[in-house]
Amino acid sequence: MTETTIQPVGKEEAVAELTPFLDALRIPPVLRPGREEAREGIEIELSATWVRLHSQLPPTRVWTYGGHMPGPTIDVRRGRRLRVTWTNRLTGSYPVTAVEAVPVPGAPSPSDVPGRSGAEPLAAVAALPPWTVTHVHGARTGGGNDGWTENAVSPGDSQLAEYPNDHRAVAWWYHDHAMDITRWNVYTGLAGMYLIRDEEEDALRLPSGEQEIPLVIQDKNLDQDEDGRLTGRLLHKTVVVDHETDGRNVAAAFSGPFTLVNGVIWPHLDVTARWYRFRLLNASNARIFELRLVDEETGEPVRGAMWQIGTDGGLLPRPVPLDEPLSVAPAERMDLLVDFGRLRGRRLRLVNVAAGVPHPQVMQFRVGAEEEHDRFVLPDVISGSFQRITHETAPKHGHRLIAITPPGTAGGGHPGMWEMHPVEEGGDFTPAEGLIQLKGKDGTVRTYRRGAKAFDDALGFMVEHDAWEQWSFLNLGGPTHPMHIHLIDFQVLGRDLYPAGAGSSFDTVLGGTRAPLEYAGSAPVSGGDAGWKDTIQVPAGQMVNVIGRFHGAKGRFMYHCHLLEHEDMGMMRPFTVMPAEVMAFHHMSGGDHHDGHMH
Known part of the structure; x- marks a missing residue:
């Protein structure tokens, strides 16, 4: 039976044959490469194996890093460069059965019910090859080491990558990022954690070891x-x-x-x-x-x-x-x-x-x-080196606007992600697909034109290395989207409120605004969101403004929604980071750097 409330002890029910809390938590093994080992490099093999997800289940076939699900926790010191060879040793058939289920009115959602609900397996998923590429999420590393989504490898081949690890103490993670099939490859088990340590963290004497x-x-x-x-x-x-x-x-x-x-x-x-x-x-x-x-x-x-x-x-x-x-x-x-x-x-x-x-x-x-005798005392200050960025203290920066569109926009079935570019003011506004007008907090009306909406559209965002930029994600309706920008950390400057959904002037049939979307106030930034982030939740009716510095590496990277099904279905776009001196000689206008204004 389904638990609909939090039950006192002794009243939990087995769900679809499985008893909760029967099995002990497993702790992934830890890889702590020494200085010499890190310089020479380590190899992590991707392999198929069998695991017990629950003692009342038969073994489950999964794909793993290093034979473990999740993969080993990589634990390194700040500034200690690590070379990793990710070697594809995957064999056998694809370990995931994929189906599409249609809901029945009045019944629980099919996603909440174990089993296929009568749906037939998707033959195209069953036939997928072991084609993988590993991305260390959060890592500040060159574009050639970032795990570019189309640079996946087949069994017998390896992906070579270097991670400078020049970052404050942090928890990153690594996972598959293969183009179009990330949702299934990660689902097979291809994920693990990656920790960096530094002296500031050491001095806190936080709980460690077991x-x-x-x-x-x-x-x-x-x-x-x-x-x-x-x-x-x-x-x-x-x-x-x-x-x-x-x-x-x-x-x-x-x-x-x-x-x-x-x-x-x-x-x-x-x-x-x-x-x-x-x-x-x-x-x-x-x-x-x-x-x-x-x-x-x-x-x-x-x-x-x-x-x-x-x-x-x-x-x-x-x-x-x-x-x-x-x-x-x-x-x-x-x-x-x-x-x-x-x-x-x-x-x-x-x-x-x-x-x-x-x-x-x-x-x-x-x-x-x-x-227990425990000497740890929670300190009042965790990171004395942390500096909060606000609108008032932000370094000089450019601006980007990304609009997230609801399902059904201009006939499209899934949520979309549009790169918006400012239109010069003047003349009457004629509503059209790809045009959005915003009336900001200062009362100024600004018009934006869509520049790209699909991964394979022309490159739109070119960023100068070392530049600070504010990226604004505007959710025009639909679910909350966790938006992730590769390469950088950012801070949340604010959460501006704009109308979304049925009460909004954004017309999904047209694919644009009929009248300006007007600023309607702001939502608070939580204590957790006030730190350094690389993934931020963007609910419907919010424009989330984040600011970060594009430094430490150059090359071609991606930003995307981290709902993996959305990422695979088009909510992902490339951007490049180049030296400003080189960008001055770029052969095409491509996209404007320091693009537009958003207050």
């Missing part, structure tokens, strides 16, 4: 046999719905009923009554988690015990209390501290309280009853 644990969270679905029993085989089931304007079918991004942590479905972790550090990563295809720690016996939220000290780009300036649910979108990382010393002898659950989740359990913590 008290520092990665938590790689994913949601999955599993296939069933003809008798309804789970086979353990990975099932990627997307829900197909009718297009609301012209009847065309639209495939929604994937979500599944089973939550895995470190490759185990609903695990438990035995902890002692002391501080722990958790390096949390949402490696799901598309599910946004709203995580909360609750007492298992009472079902009440636990307050005063969990703190966030870091995010995608490193340590926060000060700890942020997590007494409210923590929102974590795909690709976001959260550096968390939990004081189990105040929770001795209790059983706790980490649960997903997002609306519509069929099975909220994520994992269980079993806290030891013995009192």
